Amino acid sequence: MPKDSVIGDGQKRREDKRFTTGKGKYTDDIILRHQTYAAFARSEVAHGRIRGIDTSAAESMPGVLAIFTGDDFVEVGGNPAGWLIHSRDGTPMTEPKRPVLAHGKVRHVGDAYAAVIAETPEQARDAAEAIVADIEDLPSIVKMADAVANSDNRVHDEVDSNICFDWGWVEDNRAAVDEAIKNAPHVTTLELVNNRLSPNPMEPRCSIGDYDTGTGDYTLYTTSQNPHLTRLLISAFVMGIPEHKLRVVAPDVGGGFGSKIYHYGEEALVLAASKKLGRPVKWTSSRSEAFLTDAHGRDHVTTIELATEKDGSFIAVRTETMANLGAYLSNFATATPTFLHGTLMAGNYTVPNVYVNVKGVFTNTVPVDAYRGAGRPEATYSLERVIDKCARELGIDPIEIRRRNYIKPDQFPYTTPVALEYDTGNYDAVMDKLEEIADLQGFDARRKESEANGKLRGLGIASYIEACGIAPSNLVGALGGRVGLYDAATVRVNPTGNVAVMVGAHSHGQGHETTFPQIVAERLGIPVENIEIVHGDTARIPFGMGTYGSRSLAVCGSAVVRATEKVIDKAKKIAAFMMESPDGEVEFDDGVFSLKGTNKNVPWGDVVLKAYIPHDFPIEMIEPGLEETAFYDPVNFTYPSGAYACEVEVDPATGKVEVKSFAAADDFGVVINPMIVEGQVHGGLAQGIGQALLEHAVYDADGQFMSASYMDYSMPRADDLPMYRVDHSALTPCTHNPLGVKGCGEAGAIGSPPALVNAVIDAIQHSGRTDVTHIDMPLTPARVWSALHDK
Amino acid sequence: MTKVSMTVNGKAVARDVEARRMLVDYLRQDLDLTGTHVGCDTSQCGACVVHVNGKAVKACTMLAAEAEGAKVTTIEGMASSDDDLHRLQVAFNDHHGLQCGFCTPGMIMSAAALLSENPTPSEAEIRHYLEGNICRCTGYHNIVKAVLAASGQDSAALAAE
Structure with missing residues (x-):
């Protein structure tokens, strides 16, 4: 295939067949043997003190297997903030704990304070409705101006105001900007509200926790834009499950728009519940719950x-x-x-x-x-x-x-x-x-x-x-970011020359399964059909940071390029050996390796086969196999x-x-x-x-x-x-x-x-x-x- | 439990279900036909649209028992065979009428109902008919083009591009 036809070609999406025929596999489409179902009891008030939660009626209802409240998660960690902001005076922002289930207080309508696990989703929902919470109403803090003005009534009692940070950018500019505005010939002023939105991907969130009582391994199937990031948050901060004992799978995901970047308490709950019951536990958000729990935007x-x-x-x-x-x-x-x-x-x-x-x-x-x-x-x-x-x-x-x-x-x-x-x-x-x-x-x-x-x-x-x-990781680190923001790709050339590319980016509408092969095909000179993209499973992909911030192609796509270049570099060495000139300069164009200055050449397929069947192979100089990983951190x-x-x-x-x-x-x-x-x-x-x-x-x-x-x-x-x-x-x-x-x-x-x-x-x-x-x-x-x- | 029988995608099926079982759960949970999706709980989004006796129906709002004896078609029943897809399935691929794919089954089922009622709809008629199917990814532009193309009309003529 000529190179130039690949980049810039509006190829039709290979994803579409499964989606247009109803064969997509979204999280809620997964049904595991002996699966149980979770439902949550959620606050109906915006702000209240939990005086007691009576689960006795719910416990005796049909099909109920377990009930959890905030008390069950006091010992585990909170869902962390990924970015530390410093205020203008140099003090760090306040970071009140975000528990798996509300404890002590409920802080917004929809805040979950209890969860029921039952044999069917209907039984779980019925029992969740039968939980009686004694919640003392507190005055709600809704308008930001009120929240800022009144430090006596606080969303979080343990911090001293409702202001998390007061940030200036760039603080050193402040005096010069004030002076420039004071002396300017014309100043236009505008007060405006950027309205609060609910992201509303069409697929509501869904999570299945599956604990293997034999191996002690956890699997979480979840609607995530970034399965490795979700695993890191759960492992290192919330549940303490070591990463090698937790696999996170984000299968087909029905849109995200940001709202599925984040780790949510429901994910931790289904994992804990599955461990307790020794059975898989599924939670599927209703649209009403999505409005009340998916992170909002703007405001x-x-x-x-x-x-x-x-x-x-x-x-x-x-x-x-x-x-x-x-x-x-x-x-x-x-x-x-x-x-x-x-x-x-x-x-x-x-x-x-x-x-x-x-x-x-x-x-x-x-x-x-x-x-x-x-x-x-x-x-x-x-x-x-x-x-x-x-x-x-x-x-x-x-x-x-x-x-x-x-x-x-x-x-x-x-x-x-x-x-x-x-x-x-x-x-x-x-x-x-x-x-x-x-x-x-x-x-x-x-x-x-x-x-x-x-x-x-x-x-x-x-x-x-x-x-x-x-x-750029070094830049975000200097600015308070607590993660690196590189991405990763592994290019695995199979023995017969076709290619699997394992990527850290996650596709939930963006068409990576179509676009990423185009950039590999352009470099390897093989047909796009011979290239498969693997994503969305921490057990199968390298540690990449997922999809958001218009980053997939610029960051993960660059990692794909780098890994492909490494594959080509190694294949050139193998080709040089095959052309009986180990130190010779090898060129690779359109799927053919040729020895510069000669008429010798070997095709892609022969070189790949040699890598995997190294009967006659310089193993003291080159390892067998043809698989390379690259991490790309943008500058x-x-x-x-x-x-x-x-x-x-x-x-x-x-x-x-x-x-x-x-x-x-x-x-x-x-x-x-x-x-x-x-x-x-x-x-x-x-x-x-x-x-x-x-x-x-x-x-x-x-x-x-x-x-x-x-x-x-x-x-x-x-x-x-x-x-x-x-x-x-x-x-x-x-x-x-x-x-x-x-x-x-x-x-x-x-x-x-x-x-x-x-x-x-x-x-x-x-x-x-x-x-x-x-x-x-x-x-x-x-x-x-x-x-x-x-x- | 109540025994509910119907014909789904040409096959006779029967299951014992609770009286409150919705048609969408009957299809997804009892028959494992998970191509029909649930995107809301107020009968607004259209991800669950199927055909019941030839009419487009939101399966989240119909009890399974109400479909007793009915002929039901879901997205899984639209293609004649694995390599002979319905013209709407082909057109959605040709015109990039889907991204995440979650709304797509309902969108195609609604569009099929439109084309059976109105074989050559205008852009405005397509937009009006699909008002009960929400897509968050495509901005509808390419869905409209796909439906127009599937109806045999020239989609290039309307696209302001």
Whole structure:
């Protein structure tokens, strides 16, 4: 197969056959012999002191095998925070324990305080309902401002306030930023809320604990984006099960979007219960439980100030944010609003002074953690909204003000005031592409057409930059990260020349089983069909960190390249021996090894066979076999960027917003499979449009979660969304990984909310309501109507 | 326990189940037909859609006993054989109409019901009909293209790309 046909080829997905025929194997599809079922008793109040839990009625119910409460897990560890943040004054963040089951207090609606194991799921649920908890209601802490203001009523009694950390980035910039803003000719200020979301992968979480009483080995089947990370957390922090006695399998997983990165208490519970009973224990989340327990996303309240010259040149950016952490620290909750947010606050722009302040706040709500984009959507939303407002105030076109401040191609590598070094990019070229695919020339005519139909039409523009390919271990370590963020791959060439590639990344929609073979095929010159990807099982794959942060191809894909290169290097030595020139220079091209300067050559298959049948083999120089592992630790983040345009129609009579078109021009670096990349962008756009228009995890003053079902939480549906125009041709290859790739999974969700809100504000302003400068997401008909009609 | 009998994917089946057994659990737990999925508990997401006597039904909201004697088709019954897939199964692959695959069985079952009612639906009709099937991965773009293509229409014409 010619090399050039593999990279950049939109090959159809090999995963699809099993999924389209109902033969996928998701965790809940696994039925083990003598399997039992877990159900949880969960708090109905947001904040309360547990005075007693009466399990007597439940114990005598049919099929009940065991009941657990928080008392049973006092001796085991807590679910840890993966990132240590230091406050501005140098003190470390507070880290209250997150137990397997609530003990002493319940801290959010849905907090589990007991679990029942029974013969059937129905019996387990019936018995869980029969558990009687005596819980003393405590005043709920729901609004972040209240949580910060009142230290007497605390989510965690053992720490002295509800503020986990008060972080400044970069603290040394603070005085200069204050001074620059004080002296600036123009300052635009915006207060905005980044609405709380529930990730909602369509597959609810599910875990099966299976303890082998003969060997003492545990197996956990679970819905995870990163089985090795889950095993590490359970082994080293929570349960103390040694890693060599715990296997974690994440089979087909039905989407994650961040929510399945984290270890959850239900996983520990099914393992402990299986040990106690000597039988497998399965728990399958209902959608209602998913709303109440899957880590939420976003939930920031921010004030942003942008100081500029009169011509719109940026002078300084200053933000103050309260970031909701919920009731407990989820594994990466503290990294998301800090290092994945504050470091991006310079955007795509040359802005000499930037300072970000974030307070992480505990409240009696579901824990909040990384959700598609994770910090970067919040940064982009704040910045791109305030730029839009500034452009209006100064009378500058929204595209022009961005272009005027873009970092130019000859300025890379570019170090920002918030401590990132962007390696490459060409933001003007991406904006040129956007203007082309969005047909911005035709906007005025389309606006007239809308107006003729009694509708307001608006155009919104946004740029974004994100830091992906997470992440250089030495950098994250210096910043408080408690893990390395390399990834790993093993390339195993089988004796007849076909290949198994074991990868640390996990595919739960991203199509790795299709894309990864393309990069191996390109290097080995063998057909993609002869290459198989193995993932999702700690017993079969090397220690890799999994899939999130648009990292799979940039980090794990690079490990695949490195391991493949090692295989080729070894195969060349074998080939040299076979060509009777052990010291000769061997070239490998298109599946054939040739001895430089001669007409000698040997094909791939012969060399592989020689490696495995080493009858005549220089075993004193070369080991038999052909299998290599590589760990790849990136030297920098990757920096995908893009420019998005959204056109909306607003019905002034109802306030309803309709997205008429959405165009996305992205620079993802080199693209391996354009079909899959475009699909990733489509999905990200839908989630970003969902955030901007529809989705909202709403809590009332008592901490009751008011939108915790699909009857109330408005998921984007087919008739809410347009066809998208996407393009990724204005690319600059990443300069520091072997594939030149940057990552594409989160982009759509990052760039789309500000583009959409900017479009609605444009429509409203054009109607004459120039006093309406902002509406908080989601832009529901009620909010838009009020903005249009309230005086 | 109640004996519930029906024909599933052309085969006669009977199981003794609790009266409260939902059709989706009958299919998944009792018949091991795990291609039909459960994505919510409010009859909203459509991951559980199957055909009962030719009509698309959310199997999470129908008691197994209500399907007594019925002809039921699940995703496992859509392909004629292992290498002769249903045109929607082919089109979803051709047009990248799925990512994680969890909503896909329900999506295909709903789309098949649409095409039997309306053989050449417009983009708007497809979007409206699939409103009861939630997909979190694809943003629907490629699902719409796939359904349009499966109906024999030119999907390239509508895609703004």
